Structure formats: structure tokens, C-alpha cells
Amino acid sequence: MPFKFDASGNIVTTGEGANKQPVFVYPDGREAAFDADGTISTISRLNGEAKNHRERAEAAEGNLKKFEGIEDPEAAKKAIELAKNIKDGELVTAGKVQEIKDAATKSARESVEAATRAAAEKERALTEQNNKLTQDLNNHIIGGSFAGSKFIAEKLAIPADIAQKVFGDRLKVENGKLVPMDANGNPLFSVVRHGEHATFEEAIEVYVSQYPNKDMILKGSGASGGGARPGAGGAGGKKEISRSQFTALSPNDQMAAVKEGTVVVD
Numbered sequence: 001m002p003f004k005f006d007a008s009g010n011i012v013t014t015g016e017g018a019n020k021q022p023v024f025v026y027p028d029g030r031e032a033a034f035d036a037d038g039t040i041s042t043i044s045r046l047n048g049e050a051k052n053h054r055e056r057a058e059a060a061e062g063n064l065k066k067f068e069g070i071e072d073p074e075a076a077k078k079a080i081e082l083a084k085n086i087k088d089g090e091l092v093t094a095g096k097v098q099e100i101k102d103a104a105t106k107s108a109r110e111s112v113e114a115a116t117r118a119a120a121e122k123e124r125a126l127t128e129q130n131n132k133l134t135q136d137l138n139n140h141i142i143g144g145s146f147a148g149s150k151f152i153a154e155k156l157a158i159p160a161d162i163a164q165k166v167f168g169d170r171l172k173v174e175n176g177k178l179v180p181m182d183a184n185g186n187p188l189f190s191v192v193r194h195g196e197h198a199t200f201e202e203a204i205e206v207y208v209s210q211y212p213n214k215d216m217i218l219k220g221s222g223a224s225g226g227g228a229r230p231g232a233g234g235a236g237g238k239k240e241i242s243r244s245q246f247t248a249l250s251p252n253d254q255m256a257a258v259k260e261g262t263v264v265v266d
Helices: 036-065 073-085 094-147 150-155 160-170 200-210 243-248 251-260
Strands: 021-025 031-033 171-174 177-180 240-242 263-265
Touching (some): 094 177, 094 200, 177 200
Antiparallel strands (some): 171 177
């Protein structure tokens, strides 16, 4: 901080007589009288406090050296208390001392082992609970995607639960979001939203288009009476059943029918 000078080059002061004090100019332009006596007094006081703190710290460090090697203060306090309470002649042999040490060691070991087992059991239970909740959520997300699929409802001749059994292993959930996978186990990306994972509807269309027996699970177009499908040459020698008959089958029978190549016709 610079002193304030008048036009003659003299330091500007404020006050009269013994109270006269030079004026300082702060960086922000603010002016204030400088109390030299007060400042010297404050510096002296702070130096004294610093000296007291240093002396106390040095004394504390000296006392701490007496306890070097003691890692557990609580255990040390207990040992001192035990020594105070031992009556003369009570521990007369080294064997008695060793007996007490062994008992204490055994008790401590058993306590640690019990605590370790309890902690491990709790961790296992929490892990199982977390895995179950995660699996339930994943099943809900994947199952809900099949159940609510417009493509499956409009284009496939098999119900959503059968479609899930056929294609469900191509889907996984990461951070609560559905991630379709390609045939090599790599994430399947959208062809319209570049850089993003494919939606379920995009993925199921890809899966069906790549399915070797897709003609067996796709609904027939323009089918007429008797289950014939124009342009398809009938069922090509394969067994045909109506949509209502297929729906009446159990899920396992539906799956078996699809694997056998049975054609579902409307």
C-alpha cells in the first residue's frame, strides 16, 4: 500500500499531535489512516502467540516420543489398568501369565472370526438380493418389450412369449436400458439414429429377417380358405395349422411346432 502524498511531496497525515497518522491508499482507491503503534502491538502479540504454540508443540512431540511403538492406545490403557489391579503374588508363575495371554488371544480370534462370518453372510445375502432384483428388472424390461411389440403383434404368427424364447437371448440390459446384440454378441446399432443402439422394434425385425425359418413364423399375406397361401406353393410339404389352433397349444407345444417347421396360416 503506498502512502498518500500532497502536491509538495509530503506524506498526507490525519489527526493532530500524538494522534497524527499517515494516510495509506489501498489498491481499490480507498484511503485510511495507518495506526503504526497498533500494528506493532498486534505483531508483537501474534509473535508471542506463535512462540507459545511452538513451545506447546515441541512439548507435545517430546511427550509423544515416550509412546513410540504403541499402535493401539486403548489396548495399552487396558494393560496398564490390568497391571494396577493385579495383587501381589497373584501371577506367581510364567505359566499363569501364558495362560492369560492364550485365553485373551483365543477370545480375540473367536470374536474376529465371528464378525468376519457375519459380515460375509450379510454381504452374500445382499449380493443375492441385488442379483435377484437386477434379474427381475431385466426380465421385466425384456419381457415387456416382447409383449408390447407392434411388429410381433402384426407380423408374426407366434405369440410374444414364444418369440421371446426364440430371440430373447439376443437381448441384454445395461444400466436399466435394453441393448440388442447381433449374431456375434456385439451391440446392434440403429440404422436411422446413428451411434445409438437399435430400438427393440428395429432389432426384432433384424432378428426375424435373419431367422432361417422366418417363413414359418411370419403371418401369411392374402391367405384364403383352406389355409392355402397364394404364391407359396401351399406349405411346401410342411404341416400347416391355423392361427386359432396354434394359439390353443401350450407354450411348449407352440415352441415344438415352430422347431418342427409347422406353418401357421390365417
